[in-house]
Amino acid sequence: MLEVRRAVRAWATAYLPGGGPVAVGLSGGADSLALTAAAVVEIGEVDALIVDHRLQSGSGQVAAEAVAAALGLGCRSARVFAVDVGTEGGVEAAARKARYEALDTARAGLPVLLGHTLDDQAETVLLGLARGSGGRSIQGMAAYAEPWGRPLLGVRRATTRQMCADLGRTPHEDPHNLSPEFTRVRLRTEVLPLLEDVLGGGVAPALARTAEQLREDGALLDVLAEELLEAARVPGVAADEPGTAGDEVALSIETLATAPAALRRRAIRSWLLDSGAKALTDRHLRAVDALVTAWRGQGGVAVGGGSPDTRLVAAREHGRLTLRGHDRCPRE
Template sequence: MRRAVREWLGAYASAGVVAVGLSGGADSLALTAAAAAEADAVDALVVDHRLQDGSEVVAAGAAAAAMRLGCRSARVLTIEVGGEGGPEAAARRARYAALDQARDGLPVLLGHTLDDQAETVLLGLGRGSGARSIRGMAEFDEPWGRPLLGVRRATTRQLCADLGVDPHEDPHNSSPEFTRVRLRTEVLPLLEDVLGGGVAPALARTAAHLREDGEVLDALAEKLLDRARDAGGLRVETLATAAPALRRRALRAWLLERGAKSLTDSNLRAVEALVTQWRGQGGVAVGGSLNGTRLVAAREHGRLILGSDRTGPARGRHH
């Protein structure tokens, strides 16, 4: 655990001062202990979602444990969780927003383990959204740091036991109504049995390989996007002659930078069809808004442009 944190600090946080997102569970408690031993200073940020009775007691206990483990400070962040997108997604959004607001410019270490990475890859495979969805979580996606992606969940529990720290067992982590819980308790054990073990590390290695490949493709796609830019739009001819993997990445980056939200594979391919399968079709609505109206991508005079549904690109024009 200490080696994993030490290597992460050496790669991404030369100043040696970090925050840690602490839930009170085994993974985040073990991470807090290792960070306190290796970093120059650690500020623990404990999020109280207020979704269960007694959550304030759990949060206070986690903050106290952080101070005993050697943190410089420990703060409890009490948040409100909405309902949009389901309970898991809503809690995640509220948690990350609270941590981002409270981190005071520091990177925030999160307790995601190799096992979490394997579950993320399986979820991505199930969605079928391409390599981006199965390359898992990054070691550092500013400001979020994940030093434990090479550490098994069993190791974090063992460290807590060795230190005499009693982690909180969140009942949500064993509730079968959550997809990730069923992956953890049903799917991965079955795969381990059928394939003879080693599945979680293999899935994590797959994520690492895809992330390395993806970084190269993203860099090439950025160059393509720069070549295709034309007065706020994109030149269709430049995109049409590019490799599909680079073209879709360039289109995705352009749409996101212009305000598109929650892009799906079908959204992206419909926009790509404006380049590669032009039949005079109208614009494609993408998630997001401009001045309160939907964003629409369309082809006009040999360019892709993005505007609002009300005032945006004209339908059916082509060149």
């Protein structure tokens, strides 16, 4: 119990210097239940937000029990939000999207504490490693990425379960957490135990440490990349030129080309996202980077984003890297 409380206290000291109130995303499971109990003691004013995904029969009863538990622990309020889970990206991704949207809508400007533990962090790092999208994809979850706070990233899942037992609370066991059809469940029940056995233990903490170190390195690289981006900015093409999307900002090819690859790609990624690009992949980023460092007369690179009528295309033009909206279909 003390370990969880100390973790919440340390998080509040670092990220909530003015004190509460906070909201907590409460599922009724051991992790969020232990987090809620610790937050009430260490922070004081806590609103419990319970999302009912309605994916299982009896989910309304589970949500009602979570409300009762929250109020019993001393939360000043507890509310349930029923959501409709879509199908895009699979059940896991769709449920996560619906959950975060509901929490963001309901939080009323408060930071939202989430019960992710060190074990969740290790699983996230492994998933990122499998994607192969570079250091950013294996940085894991941040302790605070506004409005989401994760005080328990240094706490093991077994510790939150023990805290619930110490408090005499019986957490809800989500059947989905044992279903092998979900990738994260197989990581939890098959892959990580195998790695622990083969490597002699300590794998989850080692993965979490790696994530923390990469986040620290990434923060510095982001600062340097922003400086490069500012140095590379040049006035964009005029808004009334054919094919332009408006007040554009172009980047100097010469300035980008002389920068180290790690900084250049980070700067390009930031520029693309700030300019409206969506769902950037490593393939997109490398193709745009090739316009700077390996140009052989190739055409522009279409990236996600734009509008129903236009698509965003990055191109090399007159020594500049530009991003413009192009008609998706030729005009009549």
